[in-house]
Amino acid sequence: MQRLWIGVGGVSGLLSVGLAALAAHALAPSARNLVQEGLAMQFPHALALLAVGLWAPRGGRLADAAGAAFALGTVLFCGELYVHAATGVSLGVVAPTGGTVLMIGWLLLAVSALRAR
Numbered sequence: 001m002q003r004l005w006i007g008v009g010g011v012s013g014l015l016s017v018g019l020a021a022l023a024a025h026a027l028a029p030s031a032r033n034l035v036q037e038g039l040a041m042q043f044p045h046a047l048a049l050l051a052v053g054l055w056a057p058r059g060g061r062l063a064d065a066a067g068a069a070f071a072l073g074t075v076l077f078c079g080e081l082y083v084h085a086a087t088g089v090s091l092g093v094v095a096p097t098g099g100t101v102l103m104i105g106w107l108l109l110a111v112s113a114l115r116a117r
Contacts, residue, residue: 002056005067009049012074016043019082031085038081045074045102052109062112069105073098 076098
């Protein structure tokens with residue numbers, strides 16, 4: 001799983017940079033604000049996924065669960081904001097659900113560190 005989390009983190013970081021450029025140069029201010037809000041969550045969690053990849057060999061299943069939570073939470077939280085920016089349509093509770101999943105990821109990562117030998 002180590003390679004998976006590092007790969008997903010790398011792709012997420014790549015998308016963060018690309019979306020930041022798009023927001024800066026091609027979006028209306030209202031859409032730009034939504035995208036920037038998503039990027040404020042996506043990029044740090046891309047780094048968190050890289051950290052999970054490095055930690056996964058010692059952190060075991062809890063570290064892998066944290067990686068899954070970071071990946072899913074990023075898709076839900078940031079994805080909802082990006083869809084809203086692109087279409088004007090809000091998907092309701094998708095972003096808050098994603099935020100909750102991201103917080104669960106941090107909890108899982110912390111527990112994996114505390115339980116490691």
